[in-house]
Amino acid sequence: MALDPPAPLELSTAMLQGVEIVGVPIPKDAVLVAGIVTLVALVVLSAFFSSSEIAMFSLxxxxxxxxxxxxxxxAKTLKQLKSDPHRLLVTILVGNNLVNIAMSSIATGLLAMYVESQGLAVAIATFGVTAIVLLFGESAPKSYAVENTESWALRISKPLKAAERVLLPLILLFDYLTRVVNKITGGRSAIETSYVTREEIQDIIETGEREGVLDEDEREMLQRTLRFNDTIAKEVMTPRLDMTAVAKESSVEEALETCIQSGHARIPVYEGSLDNVIGVIHIRDLVRDLNYGEALARDMELEDLIEPTLHVPESKNVDDLLTEMRAERLHMVIVIDEFGTTEGLVTMEDLTEEIVGEILEGEEEEPIEYVDDDTVTVKGEVNIEEVNEALDLDLPEGEEFETIAGFIFNRAGRLVEEGETITYDGVEIRVEQVENTRIMKARVVRLETGETEPVDAEEASD
Incomplete structure (x- = not known):
């Protein structure tokens, strides 16, 4: 009588030949080991692509x-990759998504061999892979890339270039498709826009002051530099009312006396009226030719000492104006309005003060003097923007005015006298000094919310 084969041997064989791949039986243990090794490799690749994105676009x-x-x-490979940021981003995203999808699929397949429910296998794989990717494929590598941006970008540039070659067909396809979608939607890839805006730079400067990296003077200078490109000649010029000039027919002695009395080294020369400025004279030339010239002073004419100057519109950007003045080696230009009338003048010192602040001479007063935390005394010629910064206000600027004096006249709608007060949006402005019709000085007070109701200048003067 024949004996049946041992049952344990049949069970062992069934277990060892539990999986068939392309008709070839593979032991489950071997599949499990291969799957785990593959998952580890995919996690490493996920970390590679995630950290690459941070390093590349932070440098x-x-x-x-x-x-x-x-x-x-x-460095050359790094520069080549960053030369096309849109394609670089597509490369990283395609690689990262392929890796993460493959990871999820393999994990689901492995669990399906040991878990009877297909739904349960998918759920476990989804949450498990998500946790692993977040921890080891996203958070940790990106934190490392942030701390070691430059060195890591250099290290991964060549492997990333190799990945681009391997995935080239997919990269070209998705690069084209994303550009088409952006064109249809009327948008533009955020990666093609600047990562740093002027507002962000402004925030960095203010943060630097709060953290003690910058002092107040450094912060103010940097902020003035940012504003410089948005400033026009009309905002920085010396107005016509304050201009000192001499007529072309004046003698050298008269011109020299005018320079000395005004305290200016250079003054404009006009012919007929101030609306026809023909050039500029320098006190150095007047003194030299008066005292050391070959001809007698009485035989010299002022016209021989006049240097040419520029006439620029009041709307000219001061950044462009500075470049032009440096190129032409000019220290003074005349500002005109749309009708060709002289509005004022701009000197190299005026432009320098826009960056470094006021350069005071002798007994000259500060344009803004602090009385207390909520009160300042300002000259009428001070720009509203500077007053707003001094007290953290929001006084509006109009097309017809840029100064605090212009704001007062605009609100009053007429000439004002000393002692008159206007109130606007929690701000009280009192006229301190008036010369003829010109507001020379005003006191600006920031009021507590609800302290007073808006009052017009006419009511305040009654």
Whole structure:
């Protein structure tokens, strides 16, 4: 009588041949080990692509250029990748998504061999892979890339370039599709826009002062530099009323006396009226030719000492004006309005003061003097923007005025006298000094909310 084969041997064989791949039986243990090794490799790739995104797009362009100039290994490849930021982003996203999807699929397949319910296997794989990716594929590598941006960007540039070659067909396809979608929606890829805006730079400057990295003077200078490009000649000029000029027919002695009395080294020269400025004279030339010239002073004419100048519109950007004055080696230009009438003048000192602040001479008063935390005394010629910054206010600027005196006249609708007061949006402005019809000085007080109701200048003067 024949004996049946041992049952344990049949169970062992069934267990060892539990999975068939392309008709070839593979032991479950081998599949499990291979799957785990593959998942680990995919987690490493996920970390690679995630950290690449942070490192590549956090590295400033000027640092990339500096690395290339210093011939740092990997710098040229890094620059080549960053030259097309849209394609670089597509490369990273395609690689990262392929890796993460593959990870989820493999994890689901492995769990399906040991879990009877397909739904349960999918759920466990989804939440498990998500947790692993967040921790080891996103959070940790991105934190490392933030701390080591430059070195990591150099290190991963060549592997990332290799990944771009391997995934080239997919990258070209999705690069084209995303550009088409952006064109249809009328949008633009955020990666193609500047990562740093003027507002962000402004926030960085203010944060630097709060953290003690910058002192108040440094902060103010940096803020003035940012505002410089948005300033026009009309905002920085010396107005016509304050201009000192001499007629072309004046003698050298008269011109020299005018320079000395005004305290200016350069003054405009006009022919007929101030609306026809023909040039500028320098006190150096007047003194030299008067005392050391070959001709006698009485035989010299002022016209021989006149230097040419520029006439610029009041709307000219001061950044462009500074460039033009430096190129032409001019220290003074005349500002005109749309009708060609002289509005004022701008000197190199005026432009410098827009960045470094007021340069005071002798007994000259500060344009803004603090009385207390909520009160300042300002000259009428001070720009509203400076008053707003001094007291953290929001007084509006109009098309017809930029100064605090212009604001007062605009609110009053007429000439004002000393002692008159106007109130606007929690701000009280009292006229302190008036010369003829011109407001020379005013006191600005920031009121507590609800302290007073808006009052017109006419009511305040009654």
């Amino acid at each position: 400033p362009a000027h640092r990339t250029e500096a690395l290339v100039e210093d011939a740092v290994p990997g």
